[in-house]
Amino acid sequence: MTMDRAETSARIAALIEPFNKKGVEITDATRFTDDLEFDSLTVMDFVAEIEDGFDIIISMNQQAEIENYGQLVDAVVKLQG
Amino acid sequence: MTDMLSDNETQGATDLFSKFDPLIEMRRGLLSTGVTDPFGLVMEKVISPTVAMCNGRETILLGTYNYMGMTFDPDVIAAGKQALDDFGAGTTGSRVLNGTYAGHKAVEEALCDFYDMKHAMVFSTGYQANLGIISTIAGKGDYIVLDIDSHASIWDGCKMGDAEVVPFKHNDIEAMEKRLRRIPEGAGKLVVLEGVYSMLGDIAPLKEMIAVAKKYGAMVLVDEAHSMGFIGPNGRGVAEDQGCLDDVDFVIGTFSKSVGTVGGFCVSNHPKFEIMRLVCRPYVFTASLPPSVVATATTSIRKLMTASEKRAHLWESSRTLHKGLIDAGFQLGTEEPQSAIIAVIMPDLERGAMMWEALLHEGLYVNLARPPATPANMTLLRCSLCAEHSAEQVQQIIGMFTRAGKTAGILA
Numbered sequence: 229m230t231m232d233r234a235e236t237s238a239r240i241a242a243l244i245e246p247f248n249k250k251g252v253e254i255t256d257a258t259r260f261t262d263d264l265e266f267d268s269l270t271v272m273d274f275v276a277e278i279e280d281g282f283d284i285i286i287s288m289n290q291q292a293e294i295e296n297y298g299q300l301v302d303a304v305v306k307l308q309g
Numbered sequence: 310m311t312d313m314l315s316d317n318e319t320q321g322a323t324d325l326f327s328k329f330d331p332l333i334e335m336r337r338g339l340l341s342t343g344v345t346d347p348f349g350l351v352m353e354k355v356i357s358p359t360v361a362m363c364n365g366r367e368t369i370l371l372g373t374y375n376y377m378g379m380t381f382d383p384d385v386i387a388a389g390k391q392a393l394d395d396f397g398a399g400t401t402g403s404r405v406l407n408g409t410y411a412g413h414k415a416v417e418e419a420l421c422d423f424y425d426m427k428h429a430m431v432f433s434t435g436y437q438a439n440l441g442i443i444s445t446i447a448g449k450g451d452y453i454v455l456d457i458d459s460h461a462s463i464w465d466g467c468k469m470g471d472a473e474v475v476p477f478k479h480n481d482i483e484a485m486e487k488r489l490r491r492i493p494e495g496a497g498k499l500v501v502l503e504g505v506y507s508m509l510g511d512i513a514p515l516k517e518m519i520a521v522a523k524k525y526g527a528m529v530l531v532d533e534a535h536s537m538g539f540i541g542p543n544g545r546g547v548a549e550d551q552g553c554l555d556d557v558d559f560v561i562g563t564f565s566k567s568v569g570t571v572g573g574f575c576v577s578n579h580p581k582f583e584i585m586r587l588v589c590r591p592y593v594f595t596a597s598l599p600p601s602v603v604a605t606a607t608t609s610i611r612k613l614m615t616a617s618e619k620r621a622h623l624w625e626s627s628r629t630l631h632k633g634l635i636d637a638g639f640q641l642g643t644e645e646p647q648s649a650i651i652a653v654i655m656p657d658l659e660r661g662a663m664m665w666e667a668l669l670h671e672g673l674y675v676n677l678a679r680p681p682a683t684p685a686n687m688t689l690l691r692c693s694l695c696a697e698h699s700a701e702q703v704q705q706i707i708g709m710f711t712r713a714g715k716t717a718g719i720l721a
Binding site: 267268269272276279280283284285287288289290 | 452474686
């Protein structure tokens with residue numbers, strides 16, 4: 229069954245919590261590198277969490293297109309297609 | 310779109326080098342502490358596979374990939390000299406045009422014999438072997454599933470091709486399986502693994518990982534660069550040692566480590582493998598190896614087939630050094646010695662560089678490895694042993710580490 233965008237966003241928001249060390253407020257415009265200060269190791273762990281949480285693959289090619297939270301939610305909605 | 314500029318107008322220029330400013334600043338910071346540049350060492354004279362002159366000082370080499378000590382083997386040197394005389398200094402051409410000499414065919418035959426495989430293809434470097442094979446066999450719509458700690462040449466091969474790239478946590482069989490399971494049905498799959506991971510010197514559980522890969526219908530490529538000649542009963546690598554070489558579709562290797570010269574290769578039993586010679590761009594669009602290089606490689610590979618005594622001695626040295634450094638109080642990359650590489654973990658880059666310099670003053674060269682080459686942002690002093698290191702040298706090395714560790718404040 230496909231989740232709608234709001235539902236997907238809520239689940240991702242929960243998954244992002246342990247990675248959001250500084251408690252940055254998350255909006256669709258929040259950037260992973262610049263705002264959340266994710267380094268490459270954090271990105272790897274975070275992507276694995278999302279992949280396992282939704283049982284999807286987000287390839288490196290797709291990751292390259294995802295810079296902010298809103299784009300991630302859109303990508304996950306699409307990948308669950 | 311901006312309008313074209315008239316003759317008397319100019320636009321402000323952006324320096325393309327400004328992206329390197331953070332690295333330039335970091336280097337300046339490190340070197341301003343007065344430490345010798347760890348990436349600017351020059352060997353003035355090489356005395357043997359294990360000793361060179363550095364800054365006028367006789368230095369034990371513990372940071373080369375000369376695992377089997379073949380660089381000064383008299384038969385190897387003689388073969389190279391003969392080929393220089395008979396075939397000249399270089400081929401000045403691609404393997405598919407004028408760059409295939411008898412020596413190139415001979416070295417490929419030697420590789421087929423060494424690995425007991427049907428096909429061998431020699432590239433000008435190991436880097437190009439990974440770059441070429443990976444980017445060519447995995448195309449649009451295919452998936453490459455690879456270990457996150459893979460060598461730069463593997464990552465660059467992925468980047469050059471059009472396949473979807475899916476990394477998994479280092480040596481994590483379950484993480485690999487999850488990703489294979491999620492790949493859409495019908496897509497081509499290539500699993501890329503390494504026998505020995507060169508930063509920490511740890512090996513992969515290839516037997517289990519390859520079994521999983523095969524269960525999901527993936528082809529398997531294993532880079533055995535750091536295990537060739539040393540690991541496995543015939544020196545064929547970690548896959549041979551774990552009894553799963555028959556399930557490996559492509560073995561990637563290099564001449565610049567145990568073989569003792571330069572060059573790269575892929576060996577395979579794939580029935581259509583020979584077509585690679587026409588479609589693999591890093592093979593086609595570069596000059597082939599010089600005749601002297603392939604001649605030294607051929608002689609070296611054939612001698613490595615029967616080098617079991619050297620292998621045993623190298624294992625002995627690896628165990629002795631590993632235990633000696635643990636006993637001295639250093640933190641190492643692996644709990645047990647798994648290869649000829651022993652990685653000593655440093656608290657940070659600054660103290661790593663201090664320790665590196667203290668060792669150099671003792672007369673010991675090791676590799677200083679730092680991010681992004683290292684996993685988990687670690688700074689490492691990487692020791693790689695050579696079969697020509699004597700038992701006495703290994704004891705000397707342990708003494709040098711202990712003294713330098715105290716000088717640099719790494720050991721209490």
